[in-house]
Amino acid sequence: MSGEPANTNHLAGRDWFxxxxxxxxxxxxxxxxQFSFFGMRALLVLYMTKHLLMAQQNAxxxxxxxxxxxxxxxxxxxxxxDRWLTRRTAVxxxxxxxxxxxxxxxxxGLFYWALGTIALGNGLFLPSLAxxxxxxxxxxxxxxxxxxxxxYVGINLGAxxxxxxxxxxxxxxxxxxxxxxxxLGMIVAIxxxxxxGRYLPAAVPKTSRTKPTETARDRPTPLKTRLVLLVVxxxxxxxxxxxxxxxxxxxxxWADAKVDRTVTTGLTIPVTWFQSLNPMTVFLLTPxxxxxxxxxxxxxxxxxSAAKMALGAAVIGLAFLLIAVVGAYAQARAGITPxxxxxxxxxxxxxxxxxxxxxxxxxxGRLAPAGLTATTIALWYSAGFFGNLFAGWLGxxxxxxSVGTFFALTxxxxxxxxxxxxxxxxxxxxxxxSA
Numbered sequence: 001m002s003g004e005p006a007n008t009n010h011l012a013g014r015d016w017f018x019x020x021x022x023x024x025x026x027x028x029x030x031x032x033x034q035f036s037f038f039g040m041r042a043l044l045v046l047y048m049t050k051h052l053l054m055a056q057q058n059a060x061x062x063x064x065x066x067x068x069x070x071x072x073x074x075x076x077x078x079x080x081x082d083r084w085l086t087r088r089t090a091v092x093x094x095x096x097x098x099x100x101x102x103x104x105x106x107x108x109g110l111f112y113w114a115l116g117t118i119a120l121g122n123g124l125f126l127p128s129l130a131x132x133x134x135x136x137x138x139x140x141x142x143x144x145x146x147x148x149x150x151x152y153v154g155i156n157l158g159a160x161x162x163x164x165x166x167x168x169x170x171x172x173x174x175x176x177x178x179x180x181x182x183x184l185g186m187i188v189a190i191x192x193x194x195x196x197g198r199y200l201p202a203a204v205p206k207t208s209r210t211k212p213t214e215t216a217r218d219r220p221t222p223l224k225t226r227l228v229l230l231v232v233x234x235x236x237x238x239x240x241x242x243x244x245x246x247x248x249x250x251x252x253x254w255a256d257a258k259v260d261r262t263v264t265t266g267l268t269i270p271v272t273w274f275q276s277l278n279p280m281t282v283f284l285l286t287p288x289x290x291x292x293x294x295x296x297x298x299x300x301x302x303x304x305s306a307a308k309m310a311l312g313a314a315v316i317g318l319a320f321l322l323i324a325v326v327g328a329y330a331q332a333r334a335g336i337t338p339x340x341x342x343x344x345x346x347x348x349x350x351x352x353x354x355x356x357x358x359x360x361x362x363x364x365g366r367l368a369p370a371g372l373t374a375t376t377i378a379l380w381y382s383a384g385f386f387g388n389l390f391a392g393w394l395g396x397x398x399x400x401x402s403v404g405t406f407f408a409l410t411x412x413x414x415x416x417x418x419x420x421x422x423x424x425x426x427x428x429x430x431x432x433x434s435a
Contacts, residue, residue, distance in 0.1 A: 019143060019150065020136040025196030027154035030129060032189035033095070034158030036102055036182040038279075039166025040118075041067075041248050042272040046256070047175045052108065056253065057396045063249055064392010066115045071384030073123025078378030081128045082371065088197065090128035090374075095190045097121030102183035106176045126381060129193075131373040134365055135201035146290050148362035152354075153286050156279030158185075167272025222434065226367050229431055230376065233306070233424060234383040237360060240313050240417035241387020242394055243320060243410045244356075247278065247349065249395040250406070258327070258403060260336045269339060277343055281350035289354055305363040306428035310421035312355025317414035319348040320407050328404025367431065 044066070048059040081090040101117030104110045133151060137144040166185075170178025252271050255261065261269040296302040303311075323337075323345045330337045361380055368376035394413070398406055 019147070021199040022136045022196070022201070023133065023147060023150065025193065025199050026129060026132060027151055028196070029091075029189050029193040030151065031154040031158035032185050032192060033098070033125065033129075034155045035162045035166070036098070036158075036185035036189070037070075037118075037122075037162075038159040038275065039162035039170075039185065040102060040105065040179060040182045042163040042167040042252075042275045043170040043175055043178050045249065045252055046271065047170075049253075051175050052111070056399050060249055060395030060398065061392050062115075064245075064388050064395060066119065067245060067248070068385045068388035068392065069116070069119040070122050071381045071388060073119050074127045074378040074381045075123075075375075075385070076378075077123030077125075078127035078131075078374035078376075081124065081131075081374040085124075085128075087128040087132055087374065088200070090124040091193060092190065094121045094123065094125030094128065095186055095193070098125060099183055099186035099190070102179060102186055105179035105182070127374040127378040130361065130365070131368075131377045132201050134368075134373065146294065148365060149286055149290050149354075149358045152358035152361070153283045156282035158279075160276045160279035160283070163272040163275035167275065168270060171270050171272060223369055226369070226431055229424075229427055230364060230367060230379060233309075233360065233363070233421075233428070234379060236417055236420040236424065237309075237356070237380075237383035238386040238390060239413060239420060240316070240356060241384060242390035243414035243417070244316060244349070244353065245388050245391035246320075246395065246410055247346075248275070249391055250398045253398060254327070254403065255339075255342055258330070258336050259339055259342050261339045263339075274339075274342060274346060277346045278350050278353075281347050282354060285351060285354055286358075304425055304429035304432055305359050306421055306425045308355040308359045310418050310425065312352040312359075313414055313418035313421055315352030315355070316349050317411045317418060319345050319352065320411035320414055322348065324404050324407035324411055327407055328402065331403050363428070363432075 045059050045063050048054040048062060049056060054062070077090065077094065081087055085093075098118050098121035101114050101119075101121060104114035104117055107114075130148075130151065133147050134144070137147065162182075162185075166178045166181050169181055252275070255274055256271045261271070263269060293302050323341070326337055326341050360383075361377070364376050364380040365373070394410065397409070401409070
């Protein structure tokens with residue numbers, strides 16, 4: 001829990017959709033933020049290779065460095081927020097900076113400045129928004145454990161709409177129109193957060209905060225053990241992200257050049273639309289997964305977070321193995337892959353994702369030391385920084401390896417992550433029980 005006192009107003013009155021009203025505000029704010037982020041991301045590699053005429057390897061590196069920086073800046077943003085700012089101030093400042101960055105994308109000459117501006121604003125926005133979730137609940141609220149999964153649906157609802165709307169506008173009317181639409185999405189995110197501010201935890205100035213009461217789990221030895229565990233989990237997730245982040249890097253290149261996207265004569269599925277299948281699958285599968293875990297929890301049989309994450313990484317490894325075989329088969333016959341196989345890959349990959357990303361975010365949120373919630377959440381996102389650097393390097397091999405070999409290598413990386421997370425299961429299970 002954060003050192004900021006929780007606003008008890010959220011415990012009174014009527015909930016929305018069976019959850020504290022503040023969760024809906026955070027859900028919607030993050031939805032519009034992700035609409036902007038994923039909309040721009042869906043166009044980014046295509047924009048660099050088709051409009052800026054970058055070589056594929058250079059474009060993959062730029063994509064990887066940008067995606068990595070998006071996860072690096074929250075480390076510093078979380079520290080700044082926990083030390084000097086209220087989370088409300090950090091969210092609004094970060095969102096405004098990101099909005100400016102999206103509009104800067106309309107100018108080719110400001111391309112790198114725009115990417116840097118978006119990453120900078122995200123550093124304040126990302127950990128400060130998510131770190132407010134725990135303060136919406138009392139400690140023994142049974143809804144608290146599933147809150148991050150529900151929040152993750154908001155992320156993916158925005159990510160679902162983004163390629164369909166921003167991606168289509170960018171491909172049909174021009175990339176700059178798509179980037180401008182992403183900027184408008186951030187304006188809506190800011191308006192949503194401001195309008196729903198009364199339902200969120202109170203923003204208390206740092207100088208007026210009382211020192212949080214030390215609990216058993218916050219004593220030096222347990223605290224050190226939990227922090228070491230979280231660092232080790234983050235390291236395993238770095239390996240996982242090297243494979244997973246190909247979804248926005250080399251998968252669009254494969255879909256553009258090697259996948260038959262024809263539905264009927266005159267109707268071809270745009271490349272960016274496949275990016276929407278991932279978030280759509282998230283909010284279709286999440287209710288079933290959460291219901292299943294809730295039933296297991298009532299019987300005392302819910303798997304630990306590490307067990308879920310190891311299973312998820314294994315599923316993603318199998319998904320890449322599937323398209324490695326499919327890609328090799330198609331390439332051996334000088335043919336291309338039918339689009340339903342690409343769709344099946346994305347669905348399978350997303351099923352694995354649901355066992356890792358929201359579960360890991362929840363683990364870091366629950367084990368956060370008092371007064372360091374935003375910093376701990378930022379530690380989780382730091383895995384995205386190193387993972388995207390790894391993914392960017394891996395993407396440079398796309399032009400030098402065959403399709404089958406590249407995806408087989410990616411599968412091996414995901415399975416290695418599964419093995420690492422599997423080794424952590426006893427440690428995570430014991431730490432979660434004592435937290």
